[in-house]
Amino acid sequence: MAKKEVLFGEIFKTNSKKIYHLCYGYTGDDAAAHDLMQETFMKVWQNLDGFRNQAMISTWIYRIAVNTCLSWLRVEKRQARAPLTDYIIENSREEISERNEQVEKLYKCIAQLEENERLIITMVLDEIPYPEIAEISGVSEGNLRVKIHRIKHKLTEIYNRYERF
Numbered sequence: 001m002a003k004k005e006v007l008f009g010e011i012f013k014t015n016s017k018k019i020y021h022l023c024y025g026y027t028g029d030d031a032a033a034h035d036l037m038q039e040t041f042m043k044v045w046q047n048l049d050g051f052r053n054q055a056m057i058s059t060w061i062y063r064i065a066v067n068t069c070l071s072w073l074r075v076e077k078r079q080a081r082a083p084l085t086d087y088i089i090e091n092s093r094e095e096i097s098e099r100n101e102q103v104e105k106l107y108k109c110i111a112q113l114e115e116n117e118r119l120i121i122t123m124v125l126d127e128i129p130y131p132e133i134a135e136i137s138g139v140s141e142g143n144l145r146v147k148i149h150r151i152k153h154k155l156t157e158i159y160n161r162y163e164r165f
Contacts, residue, residue, distance in 0.1 A: 008045055015058055016041070018126040019065045025122035026069035028111045036072055040065040058128070062136045066119055073115070109158040117151045124148055 019040055024033035043064050051060055110118055116137060123133045134141040 004048060008048060011044065011048075011057060011061070012041055015061050018058075018123075018128070019061060021126050022062065022065050022119070022122045023069055024107055025110050025118050026073060026115075028107050032072070036065070036068055040068045043068065056132060059132055059136050062123070062128075066136070070115065105159070105162060109155055109162055112158050113151065113154065117147075117154070120144070120147060121151050121155065124151075 016037060020033055020037045023036040023040070024030065027033050027036065040061065044061055047064075051057065110121055113121065120133060120137050123136065128136075130141055130144055134144045137144065139147060
């Protein structure tokens with residue numbers, strides 16, 4: 001097996017779960033998140049030779065994933081969402097375990113945050129180190145801590161509103 005294929009396999013194994021979570025945070029949809037994760041890793045494969053090690057490879061992959069998700073969102077916003085989607089989500093909830101239901105609820109709440117807030121909180125949930133989150137999101141580490149505190153507060157408010165319905 002070629003060196004690039006071995007390297008790519010390691011990169012995928014190390015980062016795919018985190019990238020899936022990031023994509024799910026943007027889409028709230030399992031199939032779309034898988035598609036976007038695959039698209040992200042196709043771009044990683046295509047551009048792997050051009051990676052210059054100026055940043056951590058996971059930071060580089062996150063940037064690719066964020067750009068992929070943002071492009072998808074721009075297209076999605078132009079298309080009307082099927083009203084059936086909410087109905088399907090409601091009915092499938094009965095089949096999902098309580099833990100999965102809580103996770104699903106959390107991601108629905110995260111989806112209501114602004115794009116940059118979604119990016120930051122998803123990386124926090126994936127336990128990405130703060131210096132790396134700061135680099136990916138383009139804010140200073142000190143400012144990042146303040147943003148995270150505000151995002152958590154905002155997310156708590158959204159979650160509590162969601163619970164009332």
